[in-house]
Structures are given as structure tokens and as C-alpha cells.
Amino acid sequence: MVASHQGLAQRVSDAFWRRPRLLLLVLLLPPLLWLGVVYVGSLFALLVQSFFSIDEFTGLINYEVTLKTYAELLQPANFDIILRTTLMAASVTVAAAIVAFPIAYYAARYARGPMKALFYLGVMLPLWSSYLVKVYAWKLILAKEGILNWMVEGIGASAVLNAVLSMPVIGGGSLSVSYIGTFLVFLYVWLPYMVLPVQAALERVPQNLLEASGDLGASPGQTLRHVILPLALPGIIAGSIFTFSLTLGDYIIPQIIGSSRLFIGQAVYAHQGTAGNIPLAAAFAVVPIVIMGFYLWMAKRKGAFDAL
Amino acid sequence: MHSERAPLALKIAAFAGLAFLHLPIVLIFVYAFTTEDRSYQWPPPGLTLKWFGVTWNRPDVWASLGLSLKVASVSTVIAIVLGTLCAAAVSRAKFFGRESISLLVILPIALPGIITGISLRSAFNLGDIPFSTLTIVLGHATFCIVVVYNNAVARFRRLSGSLVEASADLGANSFQTFRHVILPNISTALLAGGMLAFALSFDEVIVTTFTAGQQQTLPIWMLEELVRPRQRPVTNVVAMVVVLVTFLPILGAYYLTRGGTETAGVGK
Known part of the structure; x- marks a missing residue:
């Protein structure tokens, strides 16, 4: 046997x-x-x-191939949702790049030994800790009786906060129901996804290139602008793929922190759920796929995938 | 001459960034002890351990924790098997469509979770598959494959082909070679990938809202509380425990892959 x-x-x-x-x-x-x-x-x-349509009278799905559902996306109410989400994704991405760069740069160039491990875990732990807990933490922070308002009052800046909140579009009744709140939570939750690829790109910048730049008379600022930033760009683009894509598809953050105006993810969720309009939900879901497809194609041309 | 000391502004910006990443999580820990149970009042009016006991006696919390652990374990096992097979194939040979396979593995997390979620939901509806623990696992395993795959591919690349040939020369068949040569070499990478897959599944909420029926995983329970807060103190305690529980596999994966060229969590 x-x-x-x-x-x-x-x-x-x-x-x-x-x-x-x-x-x-x-x-x-x-x-x-x-x-x-x-x-x-x-x-x-x-x-x-997404190529089917819904019969307006019976509410049943009409199984004939049509582009009617896609045309519905262009109606002002639906198109606003797409525009709003894309703008939010773009601003979160830009802000994430700005906040992430110093962290990544310090970790790649100056941190050594235990400090390096601290920075690595310092980015990794928030990246992997629970998404919902992170959102919940911001609900605590942004609440009217929460720590942020308490600090703002403590330093006597309530007037400034109120002025910001009274601005059109980005403002709102309080931070937790304004676009500023949504933006802050998105930035917080996706920031580690930007730090890691930027750091990976910066680790690969050879030290002697920076010395050569200095020897040729460049000031540190010039070296940063003309040597380091171009070499970090693929990393920034790689990170932006995450921040952009994740913001485009998220429906939980704007539901919990934000105004009642919908984002793409919420629209998909609403149409497939209570409304029962699966074709429109599917067409909405195709929008991020198309935007990301275009984005990835651009990123590939810039060589971002080598930095992943 | 390049100085090894960082400019002060850079140092401040870097550490402020790290603080920004961590202070909200620290805040969760403080709130778990607050005596206030009707609002999110800061600073806490008093500190108490009472809510830990209250949470301990909540059957719904235990039920959703149990389901989450079950789903995460099963999904992790499936992901380890499929991810390792895929990594072995991709790293051992060049073949037509190799690049597409990497893309296919990465796709479930590269595309927004809501797309994976609604796709699976409409497919289950079309196929008349009732929503159950099984459908949750189907979704989770799909996006967990990639983390195991990433870790395993990195390790396979470092595994020298001559080891496998030597094993064959010494008369071992493929299965013996796998058992005695390949497996010991890749086991820590698989363990690390498995831990990350577990953490990923344990925390997943977006795909789960679409693939779960009436059952509640722990993240779904949290989401309910976030949308309609009912028991804030219990939620605070659960949030703190979830942070602690997810930190352990991450630290474990870090120590297992430390020193290697691969970084365990990159490309979550």
C-alpha cells in the first residue's frame, strides 16, 4: 500500500x-x-x-440592451454626484501628497535604526488598524461636544471656526456635517497609502546624486525641486492611485461624517438597495472603473508601477 | 557636504504627520473609560471600568465577534492555498498571460470595495444563492488572496532554484521537495501573509454589507452603531478591543518578514 x-x-x-x-x-x-x-x-x-434599464411604471427591469441608463448619469442630479466625488478624490489626493511627503522623506533619508522601525510601524499600524474604528475616532473628534471644538474654544478661536463653517459649499452646521469634516476623515484614513510608496521611491534616490547637486552649487531648495521631487514623482503617483480610487468608491465615510449630499458610493448603495434600480446602480459603479482605468493608463505612462 | 541632520522644519512636519496618524487612535482608548454615556463629551467627566463588564455580558457583541473570527479564519485558509499556488506558478515560469494574472489577483483590492461588493451581490442574486456565512467568505477570500500572494511571490523570488534541483538530484519527488525544501523556506512568508489576510478580513465592512444576509460581523455591528448610536460606551470598548486585536497580527507579520527585502504590508 x-x-x-x-x-x-x-x-x-x-x-x-x-x-x-x-x-x-x-x-x-x-x-x-x-x-x-x-x-x-x-x-x-x-x-x-448596466446596459439594461428600469421600467418607470412597473419598476421592473427591462432586459433589452440600451444606453438609456448611462444617459441618466448625465442628468444634473446624477452628474453632480460624479463631479462632487471626483473633486473630493482629487483634493484628498493632493492634500495626502503634501502631508505624506515630509513623513516619507524623513523616514527615507534621516531615520536610522530604531527610528526607522518607529516610522515604519508608525505608518503601518494606522494603515492596518480597523477602518471603522478610525472613522469612529473622527466622529468623536468632530462632535460638537468633542475634543476639537474644546480645543478651538480653549485657544479662543471659535470665531475663526464659525467663519470657516459659514462659507458656502465647504461649510455646514458643524464640522461633522460639512465637507471639511468628510475631507479630514478621508485624508486621515488614506494617508498611510500615500506615505509608503513615496517612501519607497525616496529610498531609491542615490545619495551621491544629492551630493552632486550640492557640488554643482544647488541650494537645498533647488535640489529638492529639481532632483528629489522628480524622482519621487512615480511614488506620489502610485500613492495617488490608492487615495484617488479609495475615495471614489467609499460610501461609509460621507454617510457618517458629512452633509447629506450623496457621493458615488452612496448612490450605488441607495439605487441597489431601497430604490431597487440595479441598472442605474451598476452604471454608477462603472463610473469609478472608467475613471480609474483612465488614471491607471496615465500612471503607467509616468512609470508609477515600478514604485509600487 | 551633505549634513546628516534633518532640517528642523522637516523634522517637525514628519513628527506632526505621525502624531496626526496616531492621536485619533489614542483618543479611542481614553473614551473606553469615560463615565459619560449620552454624548461624546470631551474632556471625559470621569473615568470608570464599568463598561468593560457591560460589554462582556453582551451576547450580540460575542455573536458578531464569533462570526468575524470564523469568517476570517476560513477566508485566510482559502487565501493561503490559492495565493501560494498562484505565487508558485508566477515565480517559477515565464508564460503567456503572466502579467494578466498578477493584475487579476490585485484587481479585487485595486477596484473600490463597493464595486466588488455590488458585483458579488448581483451575481448571487442572479444565481439564486441565498446570503449566508458562505457568501461572506466567498467575498473575503477573493480580496485576501492578494496579500498572501504578495508575500509569497517576494519569498519565492529569493528562494534559489538550485535548492529545488538539488532536492530532485538527491531523489526526492515533487511532493517531498515541496514538503521538506520549499515549505520550510516559505513558511514565515505564508504566516505573515496569512496574518495580514486575517486582519484584512476581520476588519472588512464594505464588501460585507453587500454579501451578508441577516448575520452581523463585528464591523457590521460597529457600522450600525456609527449610523444609529445606541450604546456609545459599549461601542467605545469594542472599538478599543478591535484596535488591540488588529495590532497583534500586524506586529507579528512585521517581525516575521523583518530583515527581508519585502515589506509585509505594502499593497494592502
Whole structure:
């Protein structure tokens, strides 16, 4: 029995050795079946549904291929949602790049030994700690009776805060129901995704390049602008893929912290849920895919994928 | 001459950035002890340990914690198997479509979670599959594959091909080589990837809202509390425990892959 078992293992083993393609097929088949059936199959099912439309009178799905649902996206109310989400994603990305750069630069150039580990874990722990807990923390911070208002009052800056909140569009009744609040939470939650690739890009900048720049008479500011920033750019773009994509698709943060005006994710959620308009929800879901497809194509041309 | 000391402004900006990342999490810890139970009042009027006991006696918290642990364990096992197979295939040979496979593995987390979620939901609806623990696991395992894959690919790259050939020369068949040569070499990477996959699944909420039926995972429970706060003190305690529970696998994964060229969490 043992011998025949051994023999079978040996025969299979020999077959793998003679025909490496067979081994490759055996290795790839399970994961490809899973991803192909469960994931790509589902994506395809979604895509197909976006070409159906909903009958306005009966509320049932009309299974005829049409672009009518996509046309609905261009109605002012729906188009506003797309515009609002894209603008938010863009501002979060820019802000994340600005805040992340000093952290990444210090960690890559100056931090050594234990300080390096501190910075690594200091970015990694917030990245991996619970998304909902992070959002919850900001609910605590931004609450009217919360720590931020307490600090603002403590330094006597309530008038400044009220002035900011009374501004049109970005303002609101309080921080937790304004776009500023939504923006802050997005920035906080996605910031680590920007730090890591920027740091990876900066680690690869050779030290002698900076010395050469200094030897040729460049001030530190000039070196930063003309040597370091261009070399960090692929990292920044790689990070922006995360911050941009994650903001585009999020529906929980604007639901908990923000005004009642919808973002794309919320629209998808609302249309597939209570409204039961699956085709429109599917068409909305295609929007981030298209925007990200375009974004990735641009990023690839800039060589951002080498920095991932 | 380049000085090794950072400019003061840079140092301040870097440490302020780190503080920005951590202070909100610290705040959670303070709130778990507050005596205030009707609002988010700061500073806390008093400190108490009472809410830990209250939380301990809550069956709904235990039920959702149990479901989350179950889903995360099963998804992690599936992800380890599929991610390792995929990584082995991609790292051992160049073949047509190799780049597309990496893309396919990364896609479930590269696209926004809501798209994965609604795709799965509409597919389950079309296929008349009832929502259950199984459907949650199907979703979680799909996006967990990538973290195991990333860790395993990095380790396979460092694993020298001559080791495998030597094993074959010494008469071991493929299975023996895998068991005695490959597995010991990749095990820490798999463990690290598995821990990260576990943390990712344990925390996932966006895809889960679409693939869960009536069951509540712990993140879904949290989400309910966030949208309609009912028991703020219990939520505070749960939030603190969740932070502590997710920190452990991250620290573990860090120590397991430390010193290697790969960084465990990159590309979450």
C-alpha cells in the first residue's frame, strides 16, 4: 500500500518534471477558477446589468440592451454626484501628497535604526488598524461636544471656526456635517497609502546624486525641486492611485461624517438597495472603473508601477 | 557636504504627520473609560471600568465577534492555498498571460470595495444563492488572496532554484521537495501573509454589507452603531478591543518578514 502510494507520487512527480506546463496548469487552475468565476464572473454580471434599464411604471427591469441608463448619469442630479466625488478624490489626493511627503522623506533619508522601525510601524499600524474604528475616532473628534471644538474654544478661536463653517459649499452646521469634516476623515484614513510608496521611491534616490547637486552649487531648495521631487514623482503617483480610487468608491465615510449630499458610493448603495434600480446602480459603479482605468493608463505612462 | 541632520522644519512636519496618524487612535482608548454615556463629551467627566463588564455580558457583541473570527479564519485558509499556488506558478515560469494574472489577483483590492461588493451581490442574486456565512467568505477570500500572494511571490523570488534541483538530484519527488525544501523556506512568508489576510478580513465592512444576509460581523455591528448610536460606551470598548486585536497580527507579520527585502504590508 505504501509502496503503491509512493509509486503514484513518483509517477505524478515524473510527469510534472517531463511536462512543466502540466505542473503550471495544476498550480494555476484553482486560483484562476476562483478569481475567474467568483470575481470576474460577478464583475461581468454587473457590467451586463448596466446596459439594461428600469421600467418607470412597473419598476421592473427591462432586459433589452440600451444606453438609456448611462444617459441618466448625465442628468444634473446624477452628474453632480460624479463631479462632487471626483473633486473630493482629487483634493484628498493632493492634500495626502503634501502631508505624506515630509513623513516619507524623513523616514527615507534621516531615520536610522530604531527610528526607522518607529516610522515604519508608525505608518503601518494606522494603515492596518480597523477602518471603522478610525472613522469612529473622527466622529468623536468632530462632535460638537468633542475634543476639537474644546480645543478651538480653549485657544479662543471659535470665531475663526464659525467663519470657516459659514462659507458656502465647504461649510455646514458643524464640522461633522460639512465637507471639511468628510475631507479630514478621508485624508486621515488614506494617508498611510500615500506615505509608503513615496517612501519607497525616496529610498531609491542615490545619495551621491544629492551630493552632486550640492557640488554643482544647488541650494537645498533647488535640489529638492529639481532632483528629489522628480524622482519621487512615480511614488506620489502610485500613492495617488490608492487615495484617488479609495475615495471614489467609499460610501461609509460621507454617510457618517458629512452633509447629506450623496457621493458615488452612496448612490450605488441607495439605487441597489431601497430604490431597487440595479441598472442605474451598476452604471454608477462603472463610473469609478472608467475613471480609474483612465488614471491607471496615465500612471503607467509616468512609470508609477515600478514604485509600487 | 551633505549634513546628516534633518532640517528642523522637516523634522517637525514628519513628527506632526505621525502624531496626526496616531492621536485619533489614542483618543479611542481614553473614551473606553469615560463615565459619560449620552454624548461624546470631551474632556471625559470621569473615568470608570464599568463598561468593560457591560460589554462582556453582551451576547450580540460575542455573536458578531464569533462570526468575524470564523469568517476570517476560513477566508485566510482559502487565501493561503490559492495565493501560494498562484505565487508558485508566477515565480517559477515565464508564460503567456503572466502579467494578466498578477493584475487579476490585485484587481479585487485595486477596484473600490463597493464595486466588488455590488458585483458579488448581483451575481448571487442572479444565481439564486441565498446570503449566508458562505457568501461572506466567498467575498473575503477573493480580496485576501492578494496579500498572501504578495508575500509569497517576494519569498519565492529569493528562494534559489538550485535548492529545488538539488532536492530532485538527491531523489526526492515533487511532493517531498515541496514538503521538506520549499515549505520550510516559505513558511514565515505564508504566516505573515496569512496574518495580514486575517486582519484584512476581520476588519472588512464594505464588501460585507453587500454579501451578508441577516448575520452581523463585528464591523457590521460597529457600522450600525456609527449610523444609529445606541450604546456609545459599549461601542467605545469594542472599538478599543478591535484596535488591540488588529495590532497583534500586524506586529507579528512585521517581525516575521523583518530583515527581508519585502515589506509585509505594502499593497494592502
